Amino acid sequence: MKSHYDLIAIGAGSAGLGVAIAMKRLGFDVLIVDRTDHRIGGDCLNDGCVPSKALIHVSRLVHSARRVQPFGWKADGKTDLAAVMQYVRERQDVIRTHENATHLRDAEGLDVELGAARFTGRQEIEIAGDDGLIQRVSAKNIVLCTGSKPQTLQAEGIDRVTVYTNENIFTLNELPERLLIVGAGPIGMEMGQAFQRLGSQVTVVGSEDRIMSKELPEVSGLLQKRLTAEGVAFKLGCRVNAFSDANTAEVEHKDGSTEQIPFDVILVAVGRTFHFDDLNLPAAGIDLNDKGQIKLNDYLQTTNGHVFAAGDAAAGSPAGTRYFSHAAELHVSTLINNFITPGKVLDKKLSYDSFSWVTFTDPEVATFGLTEQDLKERKISYERIDYDFGHDDRAIIEGYEYAKLILFTTPDGINPFGTKILGGTMIAPNAGELSQELILAVEQKLTAGAFFNKIYPYPTASRVNKSVWVDHISDNLPGVAKKAVRWLY
Ligand SMILES: Cc1cc2nc3c(=O)[nH]c(=O)nc-3n(C[C@H](O)[C@H](O)[C@H](O)COP(=O)(O)OP(=O)(O)OC[C@H]3O[C@@H](n4cnc5c(N)ncnc54)[C@H](O)[C@@H]3O)c2cc1C
Numbered sequence: 041m042k043s044h045y046d047l048i049a050i051g052a053g054s055a056g057l058g059v060a061i062a063m064k065r066l067g068f069d070v071l072i073v074d075r076t077d078h079r080i081g082g083d084c085l086n087d088g089c090v091p092s093k094a095l096i097h098v099s100r101l102v103h104s105a106r107r108v109q110p111f112g113w114k115a116d117g118k119t120d121l122a123a124v125m126q127y128v129r130e131r132q133d134v135i136r137t138h139e140n141a142t143h144l145r146d147a148e149g150l151d152v153e154l155g156a157a158r159f160t161g162r163q164e165i166e167i168a169g170d171d172g173l174i175q176r177v178s179a180k181n182i183v184l185c186t187g188s189k190p191q192t193l194q195a196e197g198i199d200r201v202t203v204y205t206n207e208n209i210f211t212l213n214e215l216p217e218r219l220l221i222v223g224a225g226p227i228g229m230e231m232g233q234a235f236q237r238l239g240s241q242v243t244v245v246g247s248e249d250r251i252m253s254k255e256l257p258e259v260s261g262l263l264q265k266r267l268t269a270e271g272v273a274f275k276l277g278c279r280v281n282a283f284s285d286a287n288t289a290e291v292e293h294k295d296g297s298t299e300q301i302p303f304d305v306i307l308v309a310v311g312r313t314f315h316f317d318d319l320n321l322p323a324a325g326i327d328l329n330d331k332g333q334i335k336l337n338d339y340l341q342t343t344n345g346h347v348f349a350a351g352d353a354a355a356g357s358p359a360g361t362r363y364f365s366h367a368a369e370l371h372v373s374t375l376i377n378n379f380i381t382p383g384k385v386l387d388k389k390l391s392y393d394s395f396s397w398v399t400f401t402d403p404e405v406a407t408f409g410l411t412e413q414d415l416k417e418r419k420i421s422y423e424r425i426d427y428d429f430g431h432d433d434r435a436i437i438e439g440y441e442y443a444k445l446i447l448f449t450t451p452d453g454i455n456p457f458g459t460k461i462l463g464g465t466m467i468a469p470n471a472g473e474l475s476q477e478l479i480l481a482v483e484q485k486l487t488a489g490a491f492f493n494k495i496y497p498y499p500t501a502s503r504v505n506k507s508v509w510v511d512h513i514s515d516n517l518p519g520v521a522k523k524a525v526r527w528l529y
């Protein structure tokens with residue numbers, strides 16, 4: 041390790057790996073630090089996206105197998121959770137072959153130090169290795185990529201309970217008969233459906249009146265209906281008040297009544313938080329905001345001009361909070377643009393205006409661009425288009441006529457072919473893949489005409505991205521335009 045670098049990334053998750061590898065490839069001297077070799081890859085690889093999506097994959101296989109019964113096939117049996125988790129670990133290990141210290145050193149040319157980093161000055165950190173050795177190192181710029189932690193549940197008697205979070209749920213080896221999930225956000229919904237499909241009886245307790253409250257109410261409602269049909273039980277507008285013993289939660293309903301819910305395993309997924317104490321941020325002049333997040337400006341810069349944040353650690357950005365691996369990717373591209381462009385004039389502010397996310401339930405929920413709330417807050421005129429998949433041939437063939445696409449668009453002018461998408465949501469099987477064209481349209485400001493004029497192979501599922509416009513344009517073609525066309529005919 042050198043004593044000074046162009047850039048140090050603290051944390052080697054999605055954000056740290058992204059910024060360190062890109063800066064190294066651009067020719068800078070870069071050091072990346074994480075606590076252990078196994079932590080490289082961060083939450084995404086170790087306790088987030090990768091294990092959850094591998095588990096979801098297996099649960100989808102089990103679910104599909106059960107659905108063959110009407111066609112003369114029979115699938116029965118019980119989930120061997122140890123084998124499922126073995127599959128999950130094997131998939132993680134494949135990714136680990138390129139997300140480890142040796143690979144980063146040999147293939148990427150990065151300097152990698154393993155140990156806990158803490159600030160000792162405005163541009164200086166010390167790294168405490170496992171061997172007790174403490175090393176000091178400085179850099180022109182430091183990027184904090186230290187991620188987030190699961191928020192804890194405050195309830196009387198919680199110390200009697202073995203609490204699972206995303207950090208240890210993937211170590212389970214026996215399928216819980218009764219799984220209680222606290223929190224009806226994306227973790228609760230993805231994990232809830234997966235465990236229900238694998239054979240657990242899942243009950244979800246959510247403090248809000250609806251699940252996935254960051255989504256449109258009709259999308260939450262439809263997803264809840266689908267999950268209920270699969271057997272997931274919901275207690276919404278409720279709180280877990282106390283635990284009378286290690287396997288019983290007392291849930292309080294809105295009307296003040298209480299209910300005892302027995303469980304074998306409890307998964308807490310009530311949002312994210314931060315523990316910055318170890319980093320000694322005051323030594324570097326890095327302030328927190330009143331929510332305990334790192335205080336940032338529009339350029340992801342902390343109150344110390346040489347220190348920046350990316351990934352979950354950038355939750356305090358004025359642009360808003362987004363906890364996603366691809367949000368880290370957006371932060372990294374914003375930072376790199378600003379590191380390598382001369383002067384402040386070309387600096388890019390972080391913007392989530394074309395951002396998107398996908399919740400990998402079945403059906404998936406894909407949300408992109410500006411939300412209706414953003415449009416209202418910014419006083420942007422818009423129109424809403426609701427498209428039901430009821431008449432889409434592919435949806436009919438595969439039985440997902442319940443699916444929906446909701447678009448927020450620029451208001452129709454005299455030329456409906458010129459309408460642009462500002463944002464939207466799709467709830468459908470594979471919505472994450474189906475919505476990619478729409479997301480590109482938001483980002484590139486493509487018009488309705490681009491979809492209208494495209495010929496989609498029949499019966500691809502993505503034909504809905506055209507059908508929505510065919511219906512909308514035919515319904516809204518101005519009378520004068522119809523008259524003119526008829527006159528020309
Ligand atoms: C169950 C679950 C499922 C998810 N699914 C998805 C998904 O499908 N798609 C998606 O986009 N996002 C998903 N996410 C979110 C995604 O995992 C996170 O947004 C992303 O991993 C954040 O990356 P990061 O680099 O900011 O932080 P992390 O990946 O948490 O990395 C931070 C790293 O910093 C290290 N570190 C912290 N402090 C120090 C220190 N003092 N010294 C040295 N090292 C330190 C840690 O060891 C860690 O490795 C999911 C999250 C969860 C919990």
Ligand SMILES: NC(=O)c1ccc[n+]([C@@H]2O[C@H](COP(=O)([O-])OP(=O)(O)OC[C@H]3O[C@@H](n4cnc5c(N)ncnc54)[C@H](O)[C@@H]3O)[C@@H](O)[C@H]2O)c1
Nearest residue numbers: 223224225226227228245246247309310311363398399400
């Ligand atoms: N597919 C994906 O991209 C994906 C999947 C999983 C997680 N994530 C990311 O991880 C982050 C964390 O997920 P999450 O589901 O923990 O958080 P979340 O904040 O999105 O949802 C937590 C839910 O728990 C509720 N809640 C809070 N306290 C509660 C309490 N005491 N009792 C009952 N309910 C309570 C909240 O009202 C909220 O609805 C998300 O913000 C998301 O960005 C992404």
